[in-house]
Amino acid sequence: SAVISQKPSRDICQRGTSLTIQCQVDSQVTMMFWYRQQPGQSLTLIATANQGSEATYESGFVIDKFPISRPNLTFSTLTVSNMSPEDSSIYLCSVEDNHRAPEAFFGQGTRLTVV
Amino acid sequence: DAKTTQPNSMESNEEEPVHLPCNHSTISGTDYIHWYRQLPSQGPEYVIHGLTSNVNNRMASLAIAEDRKSSTLILHRATLRDAAVYYCILTEEDSSYKLIFGSGTRLLVRP
Numbered sequence: 001s002a003v004i005s006q007k008p009s010r011d012i013c014q015r016g017t018s019l020t021i022q023c024q025v026d027s028q029v030t031m032m033f034w035y036r037q038q039p040g041q042s043l044t045l046i047a048t049a050n051q052g053s054e055a056t057y058e059s060g061f062v063i064d065k066f067p068i069s070r071p072n073l074t075f076s077t078l079t080v081s082n083m084s085p086e087d088s089s090i091y092l093c094s095v096e097d098n099h100r101a102p103e104a105f106f107g108q109g110t111r112l113t114v115v
Numbered sequence: 116d117a118k119t120t121q122p123n124s125m126e127s128n129e130e131e132p133v134h135l136p137c138n139h140s141t142i143s144g145t146d147y148i149h150w151y152r153q154l155p156s157q158g159p160e161y162v163i164h165g166l167t168s169n170v171n172n173r174m175a176s177l178a179i180a181e182d183r184k185s186s187t188l189i190l191h192r193a194t195l196r197d198a199a200v201y202y203c204i205l206t207e208e209d210s211s212y213k214l215i216f217g218s219g220t221r222l223l224v225r226p
Contacts, residue, residue, distance in 0.1 A: 004158075031212055031213075033212065033213065033214075035216075042200075042202070042216045042217060042218050042219055043153075043159065043214075043216040044216070045213065045214065045215060045216075048213060092158050092159075094158075094212070094214070095212075096212040102147070102149070102164060102206070102212065103161040104151075104159075104161060104212045104214060105161075106158030106159050106160070107158055108156075108157060108158055109157075109158055
C-alpha cells in the first residue's frame with residue numbers, strides 16, 4: 001500500500017503569512033487530493049492535483065488562496081496563503097494506489113493553527 | 116453527488132457485533148458505496164466497498180439493500196481499536212478516489 005509522508009505535522013502561524021505543506025508518496029501515483037478538516041468537522045475536498053496539469057478546485061476553494069504544485073508523480077505541495085484564524089484546520093493529502101484500487105490512502109495530516 | 120445519511124453516534128460493547136447504517140436513497144445505478152473510518156488523530160482509512168452484492172473482508176462486512184437505497188457496515192466483534200468516525204461515501208466508478216465526506220457516525224466502544 002502507498003505510504004504517505006506529510007510535512008510539517010503541525011505548525012502555529014501568524015495571520016497574514018503563508019504555509020506550504022508537503023506530501024510525499026513512496027510510489028508513483030496519478031492522482032493526489034488535498035482535504036481540509038476543520039475542528040470537530042468532517043473532511044472537505046479542496047482540490048485534485050494531477051501531474052502535468054493545473055489542479056482542479058472544488059466549489060469554495062480558489063487557487064489564489066490554496067495554490068498547489070504537482071511537479072512529479074510522487075510529490076505535491078499545498079500552500080495556505082494569507083492565513084487567518086479561520087484557516088486553522090487539519091490539512092490532509094490523499095492518493096490512489098493502482099494496486100489496491102479503489103482504496104484511497106491518506107497522510108496523517110498537518111495540524112495548522114493560525115494566531 | 117448523491118447524499119448519504121448516517122446517525123451521528125452509536126455505542127457498542129467490546130466483542131459484540133456492530134451494525135452501522137447508511138441511507139442513500141438518491142443513489143444512481145453506477146454509484147459505488149464506500150466505507151472509510153477515521154481513528155483519533157489519524158487520516159481516514161479504507162474499510163470496504165461494494166456496488167450491489169454483499170461484501171466481506173478481514174475488517175468488516177457490507178450488506179447492501181436490494182434496492183440499494185441503504186447499506187449497513189457490520190463489524191463482527193467490536194474492539195476498543197474500532198472506536199472511530201465511520202463514513203459512508205458514494206462515488207462514481209471513474210472517480211472512486213475523489214471522496215465527498217458526510218458527517219459520519221462516531222462509534223464508541225465500551226470495554
